[in-house]
Amino acid sequence: ETGVTQTPRHLVMGMTNKKSLKCEQHLGHNAMYWYKQSAKKPLELMFVYNFKEQTENNSVPSRFSPECPNSSHLFLHLHTLQPEDSALYLCASSQGTTRDTDTQYFGPGTRLTVL
Amino acid sequence: AQSVTQPDIHITVSEGASLELRCNYSYGATPYLFWYVQSPGQGLQLLLKYFSGDTLVQGIKGFEAEFKRSQSSFNLRKPSVHWSDAAEYFCAVVPSGGYQKVTFGTGTKLQVIP
Numbered sequence: 627e628t629g630v631t632q633t634p635r636h637l638v639m640g641m642t643n644k645k646s647l648k649c650e651q652h653l654g655h656n657a658m659y660w661y662k663q664s665a666k667k668p669l670e671l672m673f674v675y676n677f678k679e680q681t682e683n684n685s686v687p688s689r690f691s692p693e694c695p696n697s698s699h700l701f702l703h704l705h706t707l708q709p710e711d712s713a714l715y716l717c718a719s720s721q722g723t724t725r726d727t728d729t730q731y732f733g734p735g736t737r738l739t740v741l
Numbered sequence: 742a743q744s745v746t747q748p749d750i751h752i753t754v755s756e757g758a759s760l761e762l763r764c765n766y767s768y769g770a771t772p773y774l775f776w777y778v779q780s781p782g783q784g785l786q787l788l789l790k791y792f793s794g795d796t797l798v799q800g801i802k803g804f805e806a807e808f809k810r811s812q813s814s815f816n817l818r819k820p821s822v823h824w825s826d827a828a829e830y831f832c833a834v835v836p837s838g839g840y841q842k843v844t845f846g847t848g849t850k851l852q853v854i855p
Contacts, residue, residue, distance in 0.1 A: 630784070657841065668745075669831070669845040682841065716784055724840060727773055727792050732784040 629653065630733035632717050638739045639707065647702040647736045649717030657722030658700040659730060660692060663714040675700060676722050707740045714738070743768050745834045747846035754822050755854055762817040762849050764832030774815040775833040776806055779848075785831060791815060802826070827853045 630651045639645050651658065660672040674682035675694040689711075691703040700717055714737050718730040746765045754760055766772060773792050777785040789800025796808040806817045815832060832846040 632784075659841075666847070668847050671843070674841055718785075720841070727835075728841065729775070729787065729790060730843060731787065732777070734782075734784040737782070 630717055630719055630731055632715075632733040632736050634736060635734065636737045636739075638741065639704070640741050641707060641709070643707075644703070644705040646704065647715055647717075647738075649700040649702075649733055651698055651700075651717075651719035651731075651733075653719055653731060655719040655721050655731075656697050657720045657728070658694060658697070659718040659720075660690075660700065660702055661716040661718065663716055663735070665713075669716070673702075704738075707738075709740050712738055712740045743836060743844070745832055745844050745846040747830075747832055747849050749849045750847070751850045751852065753852040753854060756824050757821050760817075760819045760822045760826070760851070762830050762832075762851070764815045764817065764846060766813050766815065766832075766834050768813075768834065768836045770837040771810060772837060772839070773835040774806075774808060775835075775843075776800065776804070776815075776817050777831045777833060777845075778802075778828045779831065780828045788817070788830075822851075822853055824853045824855070827851055 633648045658675045662670045671684050672686045673692045678694050693701040714735045716735045717733040720728045720730045744767050775790045776788040779785050788804050789798050791798045791808045798806050829848045829850045831848045834844050
């Protein structure tokens with residue numbers, strides 16, 4: 627399998643549930659990202675990992691907890707979410723070259739609905 | 742404030758017609774520029790990117806974009822649109838020195854009619 631994959635593609639959860647989103651990249655990259663895409667809003671960067679270390683947390687509420695066990699896998703653990711957290715969550719990866727030209731490649735996203 | 746603007750929220754074109762999607766940015770120095778496309782229910786696919794050099798950039802699927810420093814623009818074009826081009830298009834910018842800090846526009850939704 628090539629590129630960036632995400633599972634599940636769709637997720638419906640209640641506000642008291644705990645679930646996890648998974649992202650895997652097959653590109654040999656060293657940087658991975660979580661974005662949130664809500665209707666009528668620009669993509670919002672949530673977290674950045676470089677070589678498994680978190681280097682960016684864009685003021686994301688603690689009910690979102692990322693985990694990056696290795697450079698190929700990235701998780702987003704969810705608990706006690708709110709309905710306004712319903713969105714498309716996109717994972718991306720890049721080489722992590724520490725240069726501005728580092729290009730990000732995206733997965734298909736997980737459509738999350740919080741009831 | 743630094744920003745990326747896509748002035749057109751929604752555009753409708755006939756199949757076979759030409760297309761131009763607008764993107765303007767406001768940054769002090771020349772940023773690095775990208776166009777992505779998102780089909781319904783899918784993630785973002787990179788169409789093309791501009792870092793330096795020739796200001797006319799060729800991308801995949803027959804798309805091209807032209808960087809115009811004087812107008813702070815990076816418009817996306819295609820000479821003849823196909824029905825399969827119906828999607829949402831995002832302009833994205835990385836400011837010089839803004840490694841990994843990609844700013845996306847709000848997107849332009851393209852509808853193609855027969």
